[in-house]
Amino acid sequence: xxxxxxxxxxxxxxxxxxxxxxxxxxxxxxxxxxxxxxxxxxxxxxxxxxxxxxxxxxxxxxxxxxxxxxxxxxxxxxxxxxxxxxxxxxxxxxxxxxxxxxxxxxxxxxxxxxxxxxxxxxxxxxxxxxxxxxxxxxxxxxxxxxxxxxxxxxxxxxxxxxxxxxxxxxxxxxxxxxxxxxxxxxxxxxxxxxxxxxxxxxxxxxxxxxxxxxxxxxxxxxxxxxxxxxxxxxxxxxxxxxxxxxxxxxxxxxxxxxxxxxxxxxxxxxxxxxxxxxxxxxxxxxxxxxxxxxxxxxxxxxxxxxxxxxxxxxxxxxxxxxxxxxxxxxxxxxxxxxxxxxxxxxxxxxxxxxxxxxxxxxxxxxxxxxxxxxxx
Amino acid sequence: xxxxxxxxxxxxxxxxxxxxxxxxxxxxxxxxxxxxxxxxxxxxxxxxxxxxxxxxxxxxxxxxxxxxxxxxxxxxxxxxxxxxxxxxxxxxxxxxxxxxxxxxxxxxxxxxxxxxxxxxxxxxxxxxxxxxxxxxxxxxxxxxxxxxxxxxxxxxxxxxxxxxxxxxxxxxxxxxxxxxxxxxxxxxxxxxxxxxxxxxxxxxxxxxxxxxxxxxxxxxxxxxxxxxxxxxxxxxxxxxxxxxxxxxxxxxxxxxxxxxxxxxxxxxxxxxxxxxxxxxxxxxxxxxxxxxxxxxxxxxxxxxxxxxxxxxxxxxxxxxxxxxxxxxxxxxxxxxxxxxxxxxxxxxxxxxxxxxxxxxxxxxxxxxxxxxxxxx
Numbered sequence: 001x002x003x004x005x006x007x008x009x010x011x012x013x014x015x016x017x018x019x020x021x022x023x024x025x026x027x028x029x030x031x032x033x034x035x036x037x038x039x040x041x042x043x044x045x046x047x048x049x050x051x052x053x054x055x056x057x058x059x060x061x062x063x064x065x066x067x068x069x070x071x072x073x074x075x076x077x078x079x080x081x082x083x084x085x086x087x088x089x090x091x092x093x094x095x096x097x098x099x100x101x102x103x104x105x106x107x108x109x110x111x112x113x114x115x116x117x118x119x120x121x122x123x124x125x126x127x128x129x130x131x132x133x134x135x136x137x138x139x140x141x142x143x144x145x146x147x148x149x150x151x152x153x154x155x156x157x158x159x160x161x162x163x164x165x166x167x168x169x170x171x172x173x174x175x176x177x178x179x180x181x182x183x184x185x186x187x188x189x190x191x192x193x194x195x196x197x198x199x200x201x202x203x204x205x206x207x208x209x210x211x212x213x214x215x216x217x218x219x220x221x222x223x224x225x226x227x228x229x230x231x232x233x234x235x236x237x238x239x240x241x242x243x244x245x246x247x248x249x250x251x252x253x254x255x256x257x258x259x260x261x262x263x264x265x266x267x268x269x270x271x272x273x274x275x276x277x278x279x280x281x282x283x284x285x286x287x288x289x290x291x292x293x294x295x296x297x298x299x300x301x302x303x304x305x306x307x308x309x310x311x312x313x314x315x316x317x318x319x320x321x322x323x324x325x326x327x328x329x330x331x332x333x334x335x336x337x338x339x340x341x342x343x344x345x346x347x348x349x350x351x352x353x354x355x356x357x358x359x360x361x362x363x364x365x366x367x368x369x370x371x372x373x374x375x376x
Numbered sequence: 377x378x379x380x381x382x383x384x385x386x387x388x389x390x391x392x393x394x395x396x397x398x399x400x401x402x403x404x405x406x407x408x409x410x411x412x413x414x415x416x417x418x419x420x421x422x423x424x425x426x427x428x429x430x431x432x433x434x435x436x437x438x439x440x441x442x443x444x445x446x447x448x449x450x451x452x453x454x455x456x457x458x459x460x461x462x463x464x465x466x467x468x469x470x471x472x473x474x475x476x477x478x479x480x481x482x483x484x485x486x487x488x489x490x491x492x493x494x495x496x497x498x499x500x501x502x503x504x505x506x507x508x509x510x511x512x513x514x515x516x517x518x519x520x521x522x523x524x525x526x527x528x529x530x531x532x533x534x535x536x537x538x539x540x541x542x543x544x545x546x547x548x549x550x551x552x553x554x555x556x557x558x559x560x561x562x563x564x565x566x567x568x569x570x571x572x573x574x575x576x577x578x579x580x581x582x583x584x585x586x587x588x589x590x591x592x593x594x595x596x597x598x599x600x601x602x603x604x605x606x607x608x609x610x611x612x613x614x615x616x617x618x619x620x621x622x623x624x625x626x627x628x629x630x631x632x633x634x635x636x637x638x639x640x641x642x643x644x645x646x647x648x649x650x651x652x653x654x655x656x657x658x659x660x661x662x663x664x665x666x667x668x669x670x671x672x673x674x675x676x677x678x679x680x681x682x683x684x685x686x687x688x689x690x691x692x693x694x695x696x697x698x699x700x701x702x703x704x705x706x707x708x709x710x711x712x713x714x715x716x717x718x719x720x721x722x723x724x725x726x727x728x729x730x731x732x733x734x735x736x737x738x739x740x741x742x743x744x745x746x747x748x749x750x751x752x
């Protein structure tokens with residue numbers, strides 16, 4: 001294995017958890033030498049055993065890049081230390097909240113702990129893993145595949161910071177995106193932190209519900225609450241770390257919910273309430289439609305570029321295989337799939353998402369082959 | 377086709393929309409004669425053309441069962457009329473809200489419009505379709521397959537009401553469940569109406585977000601907001617119709633969100649806030665965990681009876697087919713599947729849900745056959 005010339009080498013990873021470990025695995029596969037450091041020697045040893053890299057040696061080669069892969073509350077101190085310890089190296093961190101880290105690095109320059117030249121070597125990062133597990137034992141070289149890798153420069157940073165991280169993001173199969181610290185924190189508040197709070201909120205309303213009522217649960221409830229299974233300890237740190245960006249969005253949602261409560265009270269209490277009550281509910285749903293339409297990708301936004309074909313599939317081994325083999329021979333590619341079935345039922349419904357315009361061909365060909373395809 | 381002796385015949389369906397039309401298709405397939413009525417002659421004609429049944433004739437045979445398949449705001453009047461028009465028939469309605477309909481039927485008895493014997497022939501129903509589309513054009517005989525069919529008796533009803541609807545539910549492949557009107561309305565408020573409100577609320581927070589921020593969207597956001605694409609007109613009627621049952625649940629959620637806003641303000645504003653702020657966030661997430669655990673089925677509740685195996689799948693026709701064919705030959709049945717891939721990426725990750733205990737066999741056999749299976 002030879003290193004690509006545009007990748008920094010060696011790379012020092014400080015903090016060998018899920019993110020540091022996965023980054024190490026992915027970069028090592030590209031031929032980069034990985035030097036590991038962790039507050040816990042046991043964790044470092046486990047990371048070495050898992051093939052993430054080698055233990056950093058005091059007299060080893062100086063790193064070209066230092067990655068601080070530690071939680072937001074300790075990341076800034078480790079970044080400042082790294083800027084002092086490795087005077088030639090680019091230093092980055094992978095904390096999921098960026099503004100509080102940058103502010104503390106700027107403070108270190110203001111109080112003279114580091115110089116302006118040191119500050120220039122810092123660039124923030126947030127490789128999004130989309131996986132709420134932790135520990136190096138869960139590390140995978142493909143963790144960042146197809147995921148956003150946010151690069152967070154600041155006005156006093158060297159341009160090579162951004163270009164080096166772009167090279168790394170591309171190498172590990174991630175999608176590089178550049179945002180400033182404030183923009184990053186606001187973005188993850190909207191697309192991740194507030195949805196987590198409201199999904200958990202939906203789930204809390206179910207704790208006292210009767211079993212029989214829970215039997216009426218459908219796919220909508222399952223989708224809405226899927227992320228409500230997340231780890232409380234991890235999420236308290238994430239929400240606390242980004243509280244200034246999350247609070248205004250949650251407050252706005254809360255204010256809107258106040259209006260919904262008033263509207264429901266009016267509709268439930270009087271036979272002929274003010275027309276404003278219905279309008280409040282209608283605009284909640286309509287604005288929600290607009291919001292969903294802004295989500296890029298296969299489910300949101302692109303609704304007119306994909307069509308869904310629903311096929312009944314007997315619930316026994318090999319049937320889905322037969323279906324997909326036949327799709328392959330028909331020559332229609334599957335863009336997305338949702339499988340819907342209820343325990344104890346002998347059939348499920350496969351929702352096949354295909355490129356718009358291909359649905360008629362697929363439907364008629366599948367029917368010719370004996371499949372039950374639901375009406376469009 | 378011969379009718380099963382326990383099914384009523386003929387059945388009069390009043391209101392030929394999605395529910396009435398689908399019920400007609402499903403019962404007709406079982407040999408039941410279906411007589412159709414709708415306020416709109418054009419809609420009735422379309423239903424006949426689609427094979428739902430025949431137009432009701434004034435001098436035709438009397439129905440054994442009348443199904444009022446109309447929105448909640450007109451259902452009660454049509455039920456009262458049907459009890460008077462068809463003195464021997466059992467009468468039911470399919471409105472998605474049950475208590476307000478029952479109250480108005482009881483009012484009709486109290487003011488002498490119908491007698492106590494008429495009231496005894498009424499039994500409520502809510503066949504849950506799980507599909508937010510409307511119109512007979514969308515009707516399908518398999519609409520109720522595997523879905524809950526709620527039967528809603530009242531203390532003065534004849535027992536044959538429940539047994540007849542159980543026979544119908546079973547015939548059309550649905551899962552019959554008996555709840556009283558109040559219990560039904562509270563149940564759907566919890567498992568359907570409040571999740572709809574909060575999913576729409578999440579989506580409304582995205583309307584003003586920058587495009588670049590939306591690029592960081594992940595699967596969690598897509599899941600949480602999937603039902604926020606629902607039709608505003610339909611949902612205003614549903615929410616307004618069940619406002620008394622929904623309001624207390626939404627109010628409780630709003631009160632809890634007040635606490636979350638206060639906690640976020642405290643955490644964002646002061647470097648060392650009260651410990652209560654973190655506790656508020658932790659108990660939100662932890663109570664959400666408990667709530668999700670109460671959802672029956674493959675995703676909620678059964679988390680320890682199923683295991684997930686993640687396999688990389690090249691994004692070209694036939695590859696999923698090959699995977700499932702091989703699963704079939706390994707002899708491991710697929711219980712659920714989620715396909716995760718990002719536009720423009722050459723591979724996707726298939727999350728295969730299999731019965732707990734089968735994951736090691738599947739992983740090793742798939743690896744032997746050359747598939748890339750992610751670490752557990």
